[in-house]
Amino acid sequence: MLMKTKRADTGAPGGVPRGRHGWQRRIEELDPVRDHQEIHRITAGYEFPWDYQRSLEFALFRTYCVPTISELLQRTGEFEKRPQKRYDDTALLMAELVEHGYDSERGIESLRVVNRMHGKYDIDNDDMLYVLTTFIYEPIDWIDRFGWRRLTPNERLACFHFYRQVGIRMGIKNIPGSFEDFYRFKAEYERKHFRYTDDNHRVGTYTLKLFCSWFPAPLRPLVAQGVYALLDPMMLSAFGFPAAPIWLQNASRRALGARARFVRFLPPRRESKAARDRRNRSYPGYPVGYRPRDLGADNDNHRGARRRAA
Template identity: 80%
Template sequence: MLLVDDADTAPRGRNGWLRRIEQLDPVKDCQEIHRITAGYEFPWDYQRSLEFALFRTYCVPTISALLRRTGEFESRPQKRYDDTALLMAELLEHGYDSPRGRESLRTVNRMHGRYEIDNADMLYVLCTFIYEPLDWIDRYGWRPLNPHERLACFHFYRQVGIRMGIRDIPDDFQALYRFKTDFEREHFRYTDDNHAIGVYTRDLFCSWFPRPFRPAVTVGVNAMLDPMMLSAFGFRSAPAWMTSAGRRALRGRSRLVRLLPPRRRSKATRDRRNRTYPGYPVGYRPGDLGADRDYGCPRG
């Protein structure tokens, strides 16, 4: 598998990466295609959409109940966010069968192996990593996704799921999407655990902004949630004008990004919101990450 990270070999022109994607096979080359899409073409969109993808999983009572029992969200929400984001970024940047990719998967499986987690819950979380970013980019991306990118994302995460030991993963894009929508219809409902984990997560998002802006960010986060999520968390709907303004701002951003030159280096593991592991990945291995690794992050 070719993984490009040399600025001198980046394709020329705003649609250079897209031309390269069109030359690749979405099954055999799913890792390379997905790395280009998420690391070069839509890194900001992927980071934001995966934040809300994880947020979406907390609408499932069995998932939020487990997360609340661990105490990680209450005590160290930033660390848990960083662990998850960086482990997924390692898989994206290096591939799931690379040395760092295999180490990342061992870390993920080590953390999950400490708990009894239902296979359907694991499969649902996997679904959100596929379909939430695709839906986000359909709404707010600077260009339409190519069919190769959709299929590559599906096959990439399907292979990740297989290596995580998730069972009964459909081998068809639409079949897995039907599982996701059926699962949400059956399981999304309000619980106190949902509400608590939702508040911890929303407060984390707010902590990334100066204190005077945080009340507005709280309402802004609610504006990004659909009615099913608002109900499952017990959150109030944002004013219609704010929801509309937020969507217009995201679409306006996409028009500006369309005018920029193509990205020449992947941003997969370079997230400025990472506060737990300064300078990552310099000086760190994927095995250093995880809820059972402290690294000077005390509880409370």
């Protein structure tokens, strides 16, 4: 089972612990292999939901630095025509796995949708492996830099084991068996494959425009510069994006550091935020009234059907 006990009023695994480090103490009582689903749900849903959402936005962005991945996305036209829906589909399907577990009814349904979408295309196994690594190591790196505390060894290992099991259920082959080996694969893959192409630039630009669209129009040029400030030199080069001014890079990091210091003094979260992202525009009120099977490229008419039924 995903949870040992569950309070009906909060949904918190085992109830809400006392003190700002209460969830961390709960995590340290668990085994990162046996209990990896419970640990990862606490980390992503209770301790760092904002950081996980932001870091996974950049993790997906990072995968578009790979020419074979960006070429496929450009060929399908999905990120050009419906970038918000493609973003929402990916974010919500992965959030379902975190919130409910990959072997739960909603988790199995989510994986079925993911596998159906991927099954339409001939995708190289190493590309799939690489995308899987970004779901593990990009949030870890982000939280180490900008989180209100660093992740514990249990949390790091639980994240690895969680996504390794997700990858197995997606039919991805040759997934390394250790945290360190998978990280080495990621670093070597990026060294070999990150390079500029026009498709990278196009898909990166669509995604950048999507990020900017979440803010009022007068702020969008500054938002774009803020995104450039958080991209590393390898990503900037692969997209053909300009580097942000040094002062803005420093200001962005200071702002995220200030946020972390503020969050450090908040009480422990009582409700999981894993499957609730306010940037979701495609499925109003999700998850209320929706199932994972309603998501995905095969269901672009879902909302229209719901409106007609109403």
